[in-house]
Amino acid sequence: MHDLMTSGIIIGLALLSLAGTAAAILRLLGKLTGPGPQRLERLLAGVVAAGATGLFLYRAIVVHQGLVPLQSHLDGLLLIGAIFGGLIAYLQSARRLPGVGAFGLPVLTFLLTWALCASAWTYRPFNLDEQTLPTLWKTVHLAGVYLGTLLVAIAAIAGGMFLYARRKLRRRESGGEVTASLERIERIIVRTSALGFGLLTVGLATGVVIMAEGWSRSHLTPTFAVKVGLSVGVWLIYGLLMNVRHTVRFRGPRAAWLSILGLVLLLAVFGVVSAMSRPRNNIENNSPPAQEIKSPATLPAAYGPRGEVTPCV
Amino acid sequence: MRVTMLGLDHRTAPVEVREKLALDSGRIESLLAAMRSRWQVSEALVLCTCNRTEVYLVRAVHRPPGFEDLAALLAEQAGLDPATLRGVAIHREQIQAMTHLFRVAGGLESMVLGEPQILGQIKRAYEQAQQMESVGPILHKVFQQAIAVGKKIRTETAINEGRMSxxxxxxxxxxxxxxxxxxxxxxxxxxxxxxxxxxxxxxxxxxxxxxxxxxxxxxxxxxxxxxxxxxxxxxxxxxxxxxxxxxxxxxxxxxxxxxxxxxxxxxxxxxxxxxxxxxxxxxxxxxxxxxxxxxxxxxxxxxxxxxDLQSVVQRTVEDRSAEMIRCDQLLRQAAELCAHEIEHRYVGELAKALRTRLFAMAEMERDRTLHKLAAKADGPTANLFTQALDEHTHRLLNKILHLPLSQLDRKDTHTPLAFYAAALRKLFDLGDEEIPASPSPAPSDQTTQDQAEQ
CATH class of the missing domain: 3.40.50.720 (NAD(P)-binding Rossmann-like Domain)
Known part of the structure; x- marks a missing residue:
């Protein structure tokens, strides 16, 4: 359900992440030097990660009052925001991937801004009704989709880093923060995109099972069909990109561009499906809590007797 | 008290001289012992790395060892001709000696600018001197400050960033x-x-x-x-x-x-x-x-x-030149602060000695006056006289001492403290600075913490 406190905290976290982004970019460009900005960047990433984790738990315990924390797209975004923020903070403190802040923090800010939209304007709970399919299927589906998206996003960030580092090397620039080596970044692109592709495959496969079950119960909506169609399309394109990347011609910069393209396509699916579906409730209409929405009997008539499965929007 | 430094490094001395002055801990100990026995120096420390050998010591203002004495001792220890050593030696006194040490700690005097190993070597030399009980309050202060400045330079400036070849x-x-x-x-x-x-x-x-x-x-x-x-x-x-x-x-x-x-x-x-x-x-x-x-x-x-490669080297040189200015500012501030604190500690000791001296004189005079009065006054009156005389003496001496001592202790002026202090010692026959029998313990466990961090 929507919650003013949730939105307020997300705004604060997004602003902190934005400040971290500014510091990281200035440092990357060599406008800020010394350990101070680096410490600030690390601190902000850590605070955002801790804040997102706290908010995720707060929503599970206080808002949803249940043991299933992942009950809406908002929760999913907070989960990947928390993991992603933690990962950035770890990579920065362990100095495993220099320059990650300037590429990772903007994505974290974007995720939090998206979470704010999902909280304040397009809040939509998942249909976790046991009457349709066991919750396990949906949980696997959601985990596959969100973690897959996270890994695809990391691959795209690494792609951006690769292109930037390569450009600097090509231009013989030595100022600013030195990013990780091209070899390391390329390895990250390969590993995360392969793992992300695997998880997206799991998400898609379980989505097909959910879809088949939906057909059998005849409550599929046009939005649902479009989403599945587009997802399969993206999966095919991403799978194709994964394979051509291994050929000689697709090493280096082309692999980096493909990883970015993969994320763009995935976001396009989210965007299209989001545009096609209507939000359940928003801050203004003071909607009922998620538990009430889960029950078909208490759903508003306008949304049908069961409520559509819209896990990825 | 004066902090004195005498040494040589890769810039002033060829390797043939440096290798003769590469002292191991046994030779360092014997050098420290020689300095104590010859000149009763209160505090001394030897910093010896592959690129430098430096002796830091604290001596009384008008007492040996001077440059000649120290050079002769070092030459004797190394089996060198004193003239050769004098030709390559660096000699610094007081704030210049502290600034030099801070520059060394910051890696500004190193062959590879800003290299971090020297800081560890300074810590080890300081620790070794502590074990040999040859450092006292002044060298504690100076070396702890040097280690802090060395760290600060590496964390707050980009002096060791970039490549030079x-x-x-x-x-x-x-x-x-x-x-x-x-x-x-x-x-x-x-x-x-x-x-x-x-x-x-x-x-x-x-x-x-x-x-x-x-x-x-x-x-x-x-x-x-x-x-x-x-x-x-x-x-x-x-x-x-x-x-x-x-x-x-x-x-x-x-x-x-x-x-x-x-x-x-x-x-x-x-x-x-x-x-x-x-x-x-x-x-x-x-x-x-x-x-x-x-x-x-x-x-x-x-x-x-x-x-392409040389332009990177050139950029590093330019960047480091800009950072050198920042480092110099940091070093100068730290050295001035350190010297100021040491001088004021010295003034404190001087004030104590002066007060003790004057009160001793006053006490003698009071006893003489009381002895004269004893014949003319009975018991209660004599007690009253004694009390009044004590109060009078205390007030008078405090008033006499207040103005010169507060002038000496002013932090906002560039008073040549050493000059005035020497004059006071001479005028009031206070003798030279006291040389502590044994060095005092380290004022804090800063070094231990630093070691732990390392």
Missing amino acids: VGSVTVDFARRIFEDFRDKIVVGVGAGEMAKLALRHLRALEPLRLWVANRSLENAQGLCQFLGIKEGRGGPRAFADLEELLVEADIVVSSVASPQPIITAGLFKHLLRRRRGRPLFLIDLAVPRNVEPAVGSMTNVFLYNID
Whole structure:
């Protein structure tokens, strides 16, 4: 359900992440030097990660009052925001991937801004009704989709880093923060995109099972069909990109561009499906809590007797 | 008390002199013992690294050892001619000595600017001196401040960022392309001096193989021997193998005296497919250039020539010059603060001595006056007299001492404290500075903490 406190905290976290982004970019460009900005960047990433984790738990315990924390797209975004923020903070403190802040923090800010939209304007709970399919299927589906998206996003960030580092090397620039080596970044692109592709495959496969079950119960909506169609399309394109990347011609910069393209396509699916579906409730209409929405009997008539499965929007 | 430094370093003394003054802990101990026995110095410390040997000590203002004495002792210890040592020695007193130490701690006096090892060496020297009980409150203060300043310079300035030689810049760029060098193949084309330097740096990365291709196989063999390439880890190759080497190489250093490019775009385009898209770092150190510039625009090829590398070195020099100004400011502030604190501690001791001296004199005079009054006054009246006289003496002495001591203790003026203090000691016959029988313990456990951090 929507919650003013949730939105307020997300705004604060997004602003902190934005400040971290500014510091990281200035440092990357060599406008800020010394350990101070680096410490600030690390601190902000850590605070955002801790804040997102706290908010995720707060929503599970206080808002949803249940043991299933992942009950809406908002929760999913907070989960990947928390993991992603933690990962950035770890990579920065362990100095495993220099320059990650300037590429990772903007994505974290974007995720939090998206979470704010999902909280304040397009809040939509998942249909976790046991009457349709066991919750396990949906949980696997959601985990596959969100973690897959996270890994695809990391691959795209690494792609951006690769292109930037390569450009600097090509231009013989030595100022600013030195990013990780091209070899390391390329390895990250390969590993995360392969793992992300695997998880997206799991998400898609379980989505097909959910879809088949939906057909059998005849409550599929046009939005649902479009989403599945587009997802399969993206999966095919991403799978194709994964394979051509291994050929000689697709090493280096082309692999980096493909990883970015993969994320763009995935976001396009989210965007299209989001545009096609209507939000359940928003801050203004003071909607009922998620538990009430889960029950078909208490759903508003306008949304049908069961409520559509819209896990990825 | 004065902090005195006498020493030599890689800038002032040749290695033949430095190696004679490379003192181990046993010789350091005997040097410290000699200083104590000869001149009763209250505090002393010896800093000895491969590039420098420096003695820091605290002595009374008008007492030995002076420059000549110390140089003679050091020469004696090292078995050197005192004149030779005097010619290469650096001698600093008080704030200059502290500034010098802070510069050393900050790595500004090191051969490689800003290198961090010196800070650890200073900590070890300080610890060793503590174990030998040869440091007291002044050297505690100075060395703890030096360690703090050394850390501050490394964390707050970019003095140790960037590279100062073409060889190290080459390695830096190589590290920005490759992560692991254990599976990489380095090829040197030509056996010139520049290639030798760059390959020596790359050899330190322990690549899988390092080949040297040269028109003269003998020269290639000589370079391989210089680089210490082991059997199975590379070696000399005929110049005719160049194409094959360009296919398998990850890093190529070219330095061949040739009027025409030896790696042309036509040749390399033909080899690209065989390389299967692997990145290639090409370093062209020759003038005229050995590699056609068009090669650098090919996919996954990173071509750098000598100007590219030298411009990075030049930028580092410029950046470091700017940082040097910041470092100098930090050092000067720290040294002034440290010297000020030490001088005021000295003033405190002087005030105490002066007060004790004057009160002793006053007490003598009071006793004499009371003795005269004792004949004329009975018991209660004598007690009243005694009390009144004591109060009067205290008030009078406090008022007399207040103005000069508060003037000496003012922090906002640049009073030549040592001069006034010496004058006061002379005028009131306070003798020279006291030399503590045993050094006081460290005022804090800063060093222990630093060691733990390390």
